[in-house]
Amino acid sequence: MVTVRTTRRYGVLALLLGALALAAAASVAFGSKSIDLGSVAHALLSPTGTEDDSIVRELRLPRTGFAIAVGMALGIGGALIQGHTRNPLADPGILGINQGAGFAVVLAISLLGVTSPLGYVWFAFAGALAASVVVFLLGSGRNGPTPVTLALAGAAVSALLQGLISGVVLSDRQSLDSFRFWQVGSVEGRDVEVLWQVLPFLVVGLVLAAFNAPGLNALSLGDEVARSLGQNVNRTRALGIGAITLLVGGSVAACGPIGFLGLVVPHAARAVTGPDHRWLLPVAGLMGGVLLLVADVLGRVVARPGELEVGIVMALVGAPFFVALVRRRNLVKL
Incomplete structure (x- = not known):
């Protein structure tokens, strides 16, 4: 029998998968040079060796893969x-x-x-x-x-x-x-x-x-x-x-x-799933991937034409987020 809580947890997973896909698309499209989604699709599906193709395939795609893998690993x-x-x-x-x-x-x-x-x-x-x-x-x-x-x-x-x-x-x-x-x-x-x-x-x-x-x-x-x-x-x-x-x-x-990703993400995940680690771990993994992708994109956009390293952005974003989380949730008990 599927309970309301289980349905809610599946819904959270679905939302996070959608957010991860959007964040990945933004990671490939945005940077010191913005590339529209049509050009991104062209670079992925039928590259012809243009500058945009090279940026997408050789720089941003591997970088996006790094952010997803590392963000999920650190969250879990x-x-x-x-x-x-x-x-x-x-x-x-x-x-x-x-x-x-x-x-x-x-x-x-x-x-x-x-x-x-x-x-x-x-x-x-x-x-x-x-x-x-x-x-x-x-x-x-x-x-x-x-x-x-x-x-x-x-x-x-x-x-x-x-x-x-x-x-x-x-x-x-x-x-x-x-x-x-x-x-x-x-x-x-x-x-x-x-x-x-x-x-x-x-x-x-x-x-x-x-x-x-x-x-x-x-x-x-x-x-x-x-x-x-x-x-x-x-x-x-x-x-x-x-x-x-x-x-x-x-x-x-x-x-x-x-820093901060492995500290903040579990609290955010626990707030929506409860303490059951069978649900907490996958939700924390997806949240970690989304958060690291967003932080990386922010680092590229706010400091154009240069960029801020994702570790610096995570410190700037993670510290106030964690303080707000602690004040609101009073540190959810483990």
Whole structure:
């Protein structure tokens, strides 16, 4: 029997899919040079090598794909992090993933002379994976990790890695210049090969997140209640950490750390779906894709003929949005 709430949730998914399609069309059409939808369709369906065709196919289409993939991954990753830590202020940085990726990128630049996103994507992903594993191990006591121990371990590892990053970039100007571009977070200028490299990890992360959703619902009732319902708490939490690492680590490796998206989107999604992660995760993913696309388009339009990096736009838009959300919703309980 289909309830009113289920019907509403399907309606939300349909609206978000429509919004994602519109945002993708805007991402392809708008920029320092506006291209009408007819020319966009021509470039996609029957290109003849014109300037508009090249802009659409070689620049804007890959950029749009990056924004959709990374936005969805960060939205779902943020929802998983908040669910597993039971912390409404948790974001991808709380488990040390951003700092782990950043430290690996700094080492690759400083020691190996790597300067391109295509070159250091694997270093960033390896750093994110290593940091999340260390946090998980440090946060695991006799009875396995808990939300509090994970948050504390993540804060400690993040602080340590941030200090090491600062030490390297301050002593090496080349590292500072290259790292600064990566650190701001951007979907611009990324080789499409980078997307194909991280996409398999994002897909596996999405699959793990789908399997993790029912167990995460049980964990939200408390570890003891989850055990009484037959859940293996440690396995469920390990599965969630694996999904978070793949989703957030792959995104950070490809585009650098993009703030606020993983923090704001889960709250917005929870406001319309409730706490059921089987619905919360797909809604957060679609919202993340829409929000990152819109932020990227805004960055291109408001600063013509130049542009603002999407990481900067997300900070400018996300901070007041999150403050308004907190004041109105009083931080929806997890």
